[in-house]
Amino acid sequence: MTTPGNPDLIIVGAGIVGLAHAYEAHRRGMKVMVLERDERAVGASVRNFGHVCTTGQSGQGLEYAREARERWLGLSDPAGFAVVQQGTVVVARTSDELAVLEEFADVRGRDEATPLSLAQVEQRIGWLPPGTVGGAHLPLDLRVDPRAAVPALAAWLQSQGVEIRFGVNAGQIADGTVLTSVGTFEAPLIIHCVGHDVDRLFPTIAEKYQIRRCRLQMFEVAPPVAEPIGPAVLTGTSLLRYGGFTGMPSAEQVRAAFTNDQPELLEIGLNLMLTQRPDGSVVLGDSHHYERTNPPFDDESVASILLREGERLFGRPITVRKRWRGVYASSNLTDFLVEPVDARTHVVSVTSGIGMTTALGLAPAALDRILG
Known part of the structure; x- marks a missing residue:
């Protein structure tokens, strides 16, 4: 042509x-x-998830994420899509997880990571996950409905x-x-x-770059709580996935605790997190498995772990409305x-x-x- x-x-x-x-x-x-x-x-x-996770990045990824954040905000009005500016709440349920968040806040400053009391966690997300010992608010993060x-x-x-x-x-x-x-x-x-x-x-x-396909199990669930969930919500497993957190001194203690107490979460690469869609449904995920060619069959035991941990986080049963397989390119040699x-x-x-x-x-x- x-x-x-x-x-x-x-x-x-x-x-x-x-x-x-x-x-x-x-x-x-x-x-x-x-x-x-x-x-x-x-x-x-x-x-x-539609989570623009600016704050959790490190190195070159953080540079790109900061620029991308400004562009998401600038494109919202002319392109006609909503950007939710309520940040991210990271829920800590152990003292080691809380230590990572405190270390992170010390490095980045309170304008990027604000420590939260139990009352402030509940105020931000609309419920208090059982076992919560504290948290942090990352105000620069954004959320869109992809x-x-x-x-x-x-x-x-x-x-x-x-x-x-x-x-x-x-x-x-x-x-x-x-x-x-x-x-x-x-x-x-x-x-x-x-x-x-x-x-x-x-x-x-x-x-050359050892590209593999990362497959993920994800769910859309009925709203488990009555109050709207404005921020994205991350948990302790998230502290093992984002470079900004993994570089903190206490991150290895967090990993060791999961290795000792819940090794199955690490085995499925769980990043327990969620965002709320405009209709109120909650996107909950996600597991991570890496292969160049993924099998076409999803193991229900992985879904069971994800649902179990989701119910632990909310402290109540959850109802799955939709489920799907996510996929993205992964390389250990370059991001x-x-x-x-x-x-x-x-x-x-x-x-x-x-x-x-x-x-x-x-x-x-x-x-x-x-x-x-």
């Missing part, structure tokens, strides 16, 4: 990473086309002149040419942003993959499960690198 109106940039993938790069390229005055194999985004970008925000961002980009073609599957990409299910597209630059499917077209790059295929083709993927948190901040840095 070579025409006088060929784009300056073709992006393959209309998830949050692809849309973030489309937005940044459009800001720079580039003519952008996005090709998406499905009729809408149905992958990791809509199967997540099922609404991602389509809204795509529609707004289209209204601004970005061409997005849904239902177009890319089968081969090289040297400025994309061979698809509906024809051939050409551009001076192509960026492949298809998350965990790097190996489908670029197995050498996937092998952010930006890799050339040839002079006109690059692969970009968030390989750490924090695409919603960082993609809008990664995009300007990635384009700077790609464009030289």
Whole structure:
């Protein structure tokens, strides 16, 4: 499909990473086309908590997350999606977990992590989880509904002149040419942003960075408490997943306690956390298992552990309304993959499960690198 109106940039993938790069390229005055194999985004970008977990990141991830936070806020009104600015409450249920939060607050400062008493935890989230000994409020974190925000961002980009073609599957990409299910597209630059499917077209790059697919079990449950839950809620297992917390001196004591008392939580990679959707339902998760090719069968024992821990957190039974398998790209070698295929083709993927948190901040840095 070579025409006088060929784009300056073709992006393959209309998830949050692809849309973030489309937005940044459009800001720079580039003519952008996005090709998406499905009729809408149905992958990791809509199967997540909608938690923009800015504060918990570290290093480069924290830099990207801070930039992404400002962009989420700036895009909310023009693109027409809501951003909830009630932060995150981290619930501590042991003295070691509380020590991590106190250490974190000392490092980051009270404007990023405010210690909470029991009464303040209950006031913030609407109930007091049994066994709570304290907590912390991370006021900079944001929350969006990914099922609404991602389509809204795509529609707004289209209204601004970005061409997005849904239902177009890319089968081969090289040297400025994309061979698809509906024809051939050409551009001076192509960026492949298809998350965990790097190996489908670029197995050498996937092998180089040891890309695996992380599969997650997640639930949507009926509201367990009457009061609205404004912030995202993290727990002790979350302190073992985010770099900002794992770097604290007491984090190893937290890990040791889980190893001794609840090793099954570590075996399934549990990050017990939740967010509330606009209709009141609660997204609860999540487990983590890593393989290049995941089996098609989910182990019900994993779901049972997640539901048990969810009920312990709420102190009451919960009712599952929906369940699904999340998936994202994972690499032990890099959190952010930006890799050339040839002079006109690059692969970009968030390989750490924090695409919603960082993609809008990664995009300007990635384009700077790609464009030289």
